[in-house]
Amino acid sequence: QIRAVLDFFGVATPNAWEEEWNAVQVQYRRSQTHETDFYALAAWLRRGELQAQAIDCAPFDEAKFREVVKQVRGLTTEPPEVFQRKLPELCAECGVAVVFVPELPKTASGAARWLTPSKALIQLSLRYKTDDHLWFTFFHEAGHILLHAKKDIFIETDGKDLSDEEEGANRFAARTLIPDRDYRAFVARRDFHKTAIERFAEQQGIAPGIVVGRLQHDGYLRFSHCNDLKQRFEWGSPGKGKE
Numbered sequence: 001q002i003r004a005v006l007d008f009f010g011v012a013t014p015n016a017w018e019e020e021w022n023a024v025q026v027q028y029r030r031s032q033t034h035e036t037d038f039y040a041l042a043a044w045l046r047r048g049e050l051q052a053q054a055i056d057c058a059p060f061d062e063a064k065f066r067e068v069v070k071q072v073r074g075l076t077t078e079p080p081e082v083f084q085r086k087l088p089e090l091c092a093e094c095g096v097a098v099v100f101v102p103e104l105p106k107t108a109s110g111a112a113r114w115l116t117p118s119k120a121l122i123q124l125s126l127r128y129k130t131d132d133h134l135w136f137t138f139f140h141e142a143g144h145i146l147l148h149a150k151k152d153i154f155i156e157t158d159g160k161d162l163s164d165e166e167e168g169a170n171r172f173a174a175r176t177l178i179p180d181r182d183y184r185a186f187v188a189r190r191d192f193h194k195t196a197i198e199r200f201a202e203q204q205g206i207a208p209g210i211v212v213g214r215l216q217h218d219g220y221l222r223f224s225h226c227n228d229l230k231q232r233f234e235w236g237s238p239g240k241g242k243e
Contacts, residue, residue: 009046024153036157037106044107045155048123052097052115055088059118060095062146068094069142069176076135076177076207080233087138096120096145098138102235103127110156112141120145131231132213136173143172177210192221194229207231 002014011017021042068090075083088098095118103109103125111123122141124134137156144154148165186200192215201208209230215221 040104048101051099052121055097057092064094110137112144113153114150131209139173143169
């Protein structure tokens with residue numbers, strides 16, 4: 001079992017594993033919660049790393065990735081069979097490998113890091129199983145890639161990490177999905193009926209579930225309201241694709 005585990009992680013000894021994953025352990029200790037298990041998290045991250053290694057990416061191009069991030073907003077209205085193919089294709093063209101890896105128990109909703117100086121990795125699970133969480137996590141991780149140092153590793157768990165980097169990535173995701181001016185104008189009208197939410201989402205070119213999630217987070221909607229506007233995702237059976 002030990003040899004199988006070491007082979008999976010691509011190291012020769014337990015000491016080599018400790019050295020290899022030291023930076024991840026530092027990040028884990030900074031943002032951990034009682035619901036997160038470091039060893040399960042390491043296995044989940046390694047699965048994403050192996051998937052990303054198989055993706056042929058162009059060298060990282062910051063300007064091009066910023067443009068792609070804007071394009072990705074439109075994918076939020078697409079079904080999984082479209083965005084799960086198109087999102088990695090678009091991002092690979094500018095040096096970012098995007099992988100979808102089913103969560104392991106007590107792991108994370110997303111992660112961002114650099115595999116090489118010219119290849120970044122964004123890893124996503126379906127931890128919360130709704131489109132608002134999935135897409136906010138993607139844009140949050142994209143914010144880390146664009147805003148923060150290449151040496152850092154960012155892991156999104158249930159922790160209340162209020163670091164400047166996390167707050168910056170949250171702002172980036174929120175403003176990219178819904179521009180501040182448009183959002184302020186919408187909430188100022190105080191009309192949060194489903195038809196108004198759907199109309200605003202259509203004007204923005206994003207999925208209505210994303211608007212619902214933002215309104216719930218900001219306290220304009222109860223967390224029990226309008227959840228039928230969110231799209232739910234489940235991992236498919238092997239050989240039948242994922243959704």
